[in-house]
Amino acid sequence: MKLLELFLVFLKIGAVSFGGGYAMIPFFETEMVAHNWVSLADYVKVIAIAQVVPGPFAVDSSSYIGFKVAGIIGALIASIALCIPSFTASVIITKYYAQFKTNKYVNALLIGVRPAVLGLLISAAYIIGLKPLYQVSHTFLSLTMLKAIIVIAIGYYVLKQSKVKIGTFTFIAATAVVGIVFF
Amino acid sequence: MEVLLEMFVTFFKIGCLAFGGGYAVIAILQKEVVELKQWVDNDELTDIMAISQTLPGIIFVNSATMIGYRKKGVLGAMIATLASILPTFFLILLLTFVIWGFTDNIIVHKAFTGILLGVTALILNSVKKTWKTAVKHYSDIGLALLATVLLLFTDVNVVIILLLLAGLGFGKNLYYLKGGEGTNEAP
Numbered sequence: 001m002k003l004l005e006l007f008l009v010f011l012k013i014g015a016v017s018f019g020g021g022y023a024m025i026p027f028f029e030t031e032m033v034a035h036n037w038v039s040l041a042d043y044v045k046v047i048a049i050a051q052v053v054p055g056p057f058a059v060d061s062s063s064y065i066g067f068k069v070a071g072i073i074g075a076l077i078a079s080i081a082l083c084i085p086s087f088t089a090s091v092i093i094t095k096y097y098a099q100f101k102t103n104k105y106v107n108a109l110l111i112g113v114r115p116a117v118l119g120l121l122i123s124a125a126y127i128i129g130l131k132p133l134y135q136v137s138h139t140f141l142s143l144t145m146l147k148a149i150i151v152i153a154i155g156y157y158v159l160k161q162s163k164v165k166i167g168t169f170t171f172i173a174a175t176a177v178v179g180i181v182f183f
Numbered sequence: 184m185e186v187l188l189e190m191f192v193t194f195f196k197i198g199c200l201a202f203g204g205g206y207a208v209i210a211i212l213q214k215e216v217v218e219l220k221q222w223v224d225n226d227e228l229t230d231i232m233a234i235s236q237t238l239p240g241i242i243f244v245n246s247a248t249m250i251g252y253r254k255k256g257v258l259g260a261m262i263a264t265l266a267s268i269l270p271t272f273f274l275i276l277l278l279t280f281v282i283w284g285f286t287d288n289i290i291v292h293k294a295f296t297g298i299l300l301g302v303t304a305l306i307l308n309s310v311k312k313t314w315k316t317a318v319k320h321y322s323d324i325g326l327a328l329l330a331t332v333l334l335l336f337t338d339v340n341v342v343i344i345l346l347l348l349a350g351l352g353f354g355k356n357l358y359y360l361k362g363g364e365g366t367n368e369a370p
Contacts (some may be wrong), residue, residue, distance in 0.1 A: 022305075026341045045295060056242075066277070067279075087264055091365075108360060113352050116327070117313055178295065179294045180290055180365040
């Protein structure tokens with residue numbers, strides 16, 4: 001029963017997760033908390049670890065959540081279920097690409113959903129950056145929160161620089177050091 | 184059969200190298216799939232990446248599915264998809280297993296706090312990138328704002344919010360396309 005539930009939940013996430021990558025975080029967070037599978041505090045640890053694991057971090061998420069619910073089989077079922085909707089869509093769209101490219105309904109939907117992806121990303125930023133800290137102190141008015149916002153702002157500014165291209169690995173290593181020194 | 188095995192090995196390898204998310208993978212695909220294996224040409228890859236980003240799901244996995252399908256039908260698509268997620272699947276479980284005992288250590292905990300703030304900055308950076316393709320008209324800002332407010336300040340389920348916003352965006356674009364000049368890009 002647990003496996004079926006896991007399968008259906010990740011199938012659902014796979015079907016609606018437009019925008020991919022970080023935009024999927026709000027979906028994972030909602031479902032794992034609603035089903036009492038994994039706490040946000042544990043999930044963000046996995047997100048941190050995922051920074052040094054290659055590959056899509058949606059698979060990091062599905063593997064870990066699936067594993068917590070039903071071991072290695074659970075991890076496998078969650079990850080495969082997550083890929084089934086986009087797998088089906090990718091195959092169909094490749095087969096009928098010429099028709100899809102000019103179909104106004106398909107275009108209206110695929111372009112129409114993009115502004116929502118912005119909302120998902122901003123929500124993901126909150127879930128990863130501030131919500132775990134809020135869950136510890138239950139307030140936004142603290143020194144930790146202020147430091148967090150300053151670190152995020154500086155990080156964003158560094159990433160925005162086009163003159164000095166900084167690799168993701170270097171960036172993550174630097175933020176780890178910042179965490180150790182300032183928190 | 185030989186091509187299928189080759190496909191499995193190639194996408195498994197790319198899965199092992201794909202650090203830094205969907206966009207970083209484009210360069211690796213170009214080298215491995217276009218230059219070395221010549222399964223698709225450069226124009227096809229550009230098309231594939233464009234569609235992969237609009238479909239739900241993971242950009243890298245979607246593109247693997249499409250390349251596999253073009254080359255070897257549904258079986259090729261399955262092999263490529265599976266091979267592309269397996270490295271991440273095994274590595275995250277292994278690494279989590281190894282590291283988990285240390286995560287309560289104060290230094291590791293602080294490092295993780297820093298990393299998560301870094302990830303937040305990365306997410307905000309992708310907000311900036313997505314903004315360019317998502318906002319073509321002032322009404323798009325309204326939709327993005329509505330999505331953000333609903334997600335952050337209400338308890339409405341995220342799936343419902345997405346479906347609502349997708350419906351609004353769909354309706355808005357159909358309305359504009361009806362009066363448009365027959366282009367397939369909405370205003």
